[in-house]
Amino acid sequence: MSDTERYLGVSAGPFSLALPLLTVRQILDVGGASSMAPSDPRALGVEPISLARLLDKPAQPGRPGLLLFDGHIGPVLLSVCALSGVFDAPAPQPLPRTVACRWPGLVRGVLSHPEGKLRLVLDPRVLMGLVEAGA
Amino acid sequence: MSQGKVLLFSAGGLRLGVFLAEVGRLLVEDQMAPVPFSHPALAGVMLAGEDGPVPVFDMRGLFGAAPAPHAPGATVALFPTAKGPVGLRLDTLLGTISAYEPLSESAAEALLDQAPDAVRGTLTNAARTAEGVFSFFSPDAFLARVGL
Numbered sequence A: 001m002s003d004t005e006r007y008l009g010v011s012a013g014p015f016s017l018a019l020p021l022l023t024v025r026q027i028l029d030v031g032g033a034s035s036m037a038p039s040d041p042r043a044l045g046v047e048p049i050s051l052a053r054l055l056d057k058p059a060q061p062g063r064p065g066l067l068l069f070d071g072h073i074g075p076v077l078l079s080v081c082a083l084s085g086v087f088d089a090p091a092p093q094p095l096p097r098t099v100a101c102r103w104p105g106l107v108r109g110v111l112s113h114p115e116g117k118l119r120l121v122l123d124p125r126v127l128m129g130l131v132e133a134g135a
Numbered sequence B: 001m002s003q004g005k006v007l008l009f010s011a012g013g014l015r016l017g018v019f020l021a022e023v024g025r026l027l028v029e030d031q032m033a034p035v036p037f038s039h040p041a042l043a044g045v046m047l048a049g050e051d052g053p054v055p056v057f058d059m060r061g062l063f064g065a066a067p068a069p070h071a072p073g074a075t076v077a078l079f080p081t082a083k084g085p086v087g088l089r090l091d092t093l094l095g096t097i098s099a100y101e102p103l104s105e106s107a108a109e110a111l112l113d114q115a116p117d118a119v120r121g122t123l124t125n126a127a128r129t130a131e132g133v134f135s136f137f138s139p140d141a142f143l144a145r146v147g148l
Helices: A124-134 B059-063 B105-114 B139-145
Strands: A004-012 A015-020 A024-029 A065-070 A075-080 A082-090 A107-112 A118-122 B002-011 B014-019 B025-028 B042-047 B053-057 B075-079 B086-090 B092-102 B123-129 B132-137
Touching: A004 A065, A004 A075, A065 A124, A075 A124, A107 B042, A118 A124, A118 B042, B002 B075, B002 B086, B002 B132, B014 B092, B014 B123, B086 B139, B105 B123, B105 B132
Parallel strands: A015 A118, B014 B132, B053 B086
Antiparallel strands: A004 A015, A004 A082, A024 A065, A065 A075, A107 A118, B002 B014, B002 B092, B025 B075, B042 B053, B075 B086, B092 B123, B123 B132
16 A cells, blocks of 8 residues: 555645645646647636635636546536646645634645645545535 | 843834743744635744644734745744644844843833734733833734634
8 A cells, every 4th residue: 555645736826735636537728838728718618716716815827727626516627827747745744733724624734745845735525615615 | 121031033023022931943934835714814834844834923914914925034933832833934033132121111001002903912011122122022922812
């Protein structure tokens, strides 16, 4: 049994994040200069939800990456400010009790990967709950 | 003159002092991970060696200003608490002093009255050194102010 998990590194507004890769159904677009997605969200059939705005912060300018998730009640398309690759990392260090988040369980912990980059690992189930609460 | 080593610093634009005995250690801010849906004064979490992730607060967040998500090179004072270490981002580390002159009650009150309402409860007294006056910062009162 492996003691590491595979993550997708993303940024959303001011947040450096990691999402467990197995919970990302599909990377629809990598965003940035390599973006192939149409700039008009109507062409995607469904307007993506900005992960930065979902987390209550403004998104960074530029062409976003697009990620498809299986939500609790259907597919969810999230846009992120940038994708920073796939990496393997050990279990995150949990946040201390002195850090309170209004969405308990949203942040699984902190990783220092890859190359020492500090990231918060989000719990996709709680994230999908947040999407539905905001819908 | 009073005795007792005091760490002098500025935070949130205020000139402050705290007894060294109340400070766990000082760190240099390297990387910070902002936390969504957290207290407005929380700049984020940083890794503090064997202490693991620790929260770092920025007093400016108490005034309604968003703390800078990153301030590489800033000094962070780590205060031990019953729930674990908690960091405070300092604007400037001014040094340590071992002697100071307490202000009279009325002068201290007048100085504390000039502090923004949001931080007034975290300041307990005031004193003077040759370089100027400062207010005593209470880590316990600050932690209570941010709900810890």
